Amino acid sequence: MANIHQLIAAINPSLYHKVSDDVLDKAKAMQEFKDMVKKEGIQAAAEKASPSSLAEHQLVYDSSSETLEPIYFFILDLMNDFRLSPQKVVDNFSSSPGGGYFAEIGQRATIMQQNATRILGDVNSVTKSVLNLLYDLKDFKMRLQSYDDLKSKDKDKKEAALLTLKQIWLDKVDISRGNSSLKGLGLTGGFQTILHAFLAVENESLKGKDGKEIDLNDSIKRILKPRIQEFNIWVAESERELRKRYEIEKNYLKSQVANLKLYSRWAKPYLNAARGLEAGFNPREPAVVNSFDTVLLELTLFGKSKIDIQNAIEEKIFPQEFKKMKFKRNYNSCIVISFKFRGIPQKISQQSHYVFGGRAEITFTAYALNDDEIKTLNKELDKSDLVDIFKMMDDSSNESISKMQEEIDEFVKEDEKKEEKKKEKSKDMSNPFLALLGYYNTPAEKKDNSKKTSDKDKNKDALPASDDYIEKNLLRKLAIDNAKETAFTLFDIYKKAHLMPSYT
DSSP states (O other): OOOHHHHHHHHSHHHHBOOOTTOSOHHHHHHHHHHHHHHHOHHHHHTTOOBOOSEEEEEEEEEEEEEHHHHHHHHHHHHHHTTOOOEEEEEEEEEOTTSHHHHHHHHHHHHHHHHHHHHHHHHHHHHHHHHHHHHHHHHHHHHHHHHHHHTOSOHHHHHHHHHHHHHHHHHHTGGGGGGGSHHHHHHTSSOTTHHHHHHHOOSTTOBOTTSSBOOOOHHHHHHHHHHHHHHHHHHHHHHHHHHHHHHHHHHHHHHHHHHHHHHHHHHHHHHHHHHHHSOOOOTTOTTOOTTSOOEEEEEEEEEEEEOOHHHHHHTTSSOGGGGTOOOSSOEEEEEEEEEEEEEEEEEOTTSSOEEEEEEEEEEEEEEEEEHHHHHHHHHHHHHHHHHHHHHHHOSSOHHHHHHHHHHHHHHHTHHHHHHHHHHHHTOOOOOHHHHHTTTTTHHHHHHHHHHHHHHHHHTOOSSOOOOOHHIIIIIHHHHHHHHHHHHHHHHHHHHHHHTOSEEO
């Protein structure tokens, strides 16, 4: 999975993706990377990115007696003092399989996995029930379409629906009579024309679609009249029962979907806990030896500080005209602080937790990002966190999950669509002057516009909109200067406060 530096490089490749020096045509290579982001998505492109930053400072702290916690919380508090609003974006660990810490964490992870597995079993059962309900509801909807078409003003639709229902009645209801059924009489009873007559007549008067009575002998008329009457009764009763069952199963689908969401909420904490307790073990990592008792920790903090335009105007960095201007988005000085810790876990006597002493590498990295870029970054970070959870909850692809959700929404939101149609039909169109002014068309136009914008949103590029002239040359530039200064200040304060034995 791509790290935060690679994601930033994919979100703004012009600033943070480094094209190799041996590439002859750098502009072409940069454009190819941007095209890859649009085509394959940010996550896929980020894994191939070569990230670069505005500034980078690194501290190395090596002490077997002191632990990581004071270092981490000192820097966390320092970021809060600089109003960077820090948030944790990475929290990973690796442990030697032969160590005691690995065994302790393994036991806790097993308990979480067992609880998650039990709830996921219930999730699978409810999911199967939801799938069966979806298939039933689709079948009911197709059957009910014939009843709707039977009431249509379109003669062709009405005729086709009547023939469809007659075929269903012959195959499902009348066939139970055996040899005395219409099919039995037509095929073996010597009444060869009775089936064609049944399909041709429209009512008990035995008239065809042209309104004239069909020429039939008395024997066929005596059999056909009660069957037509029975068929008409069946049409009315079966429609009522089918609609009733359709509504019952639709309500049951809603309750099962609610149960599915409930079980998912119950399973998520266990899945998150189990995932958090899983060691991200890299077999090629030289610092983790199977027979040693070693642990590797990775932590990353992300902080941002919005540039103060009013303060920049007072300091004459920006002209006075900026007071009257409204900018479409804010620009932020962003700091990424990464901790890489290698230590030896030591269990505190008569307690169940460990302390770690060892070597800590702390890297301070500076970036300048606007609100759109930060929003995209957070979205991609959340996406990368949820990918593994979705895989644990369901082996099917995200595409199949989304298709299932679309089918559920089709039936669950059906009542809402009907109510909207009723509201549109019940509008008072009695005032011709308001109608001429477009009063009654306003909601519909709004809906159409919302549809258009939603379609545009779907076709938007993965990358945020590029900077305009003012954003690039003034706002972004100030954010860059502030980010560089803040990154060095944090680095310098911590270095002087702790008198690091070695730093770069």
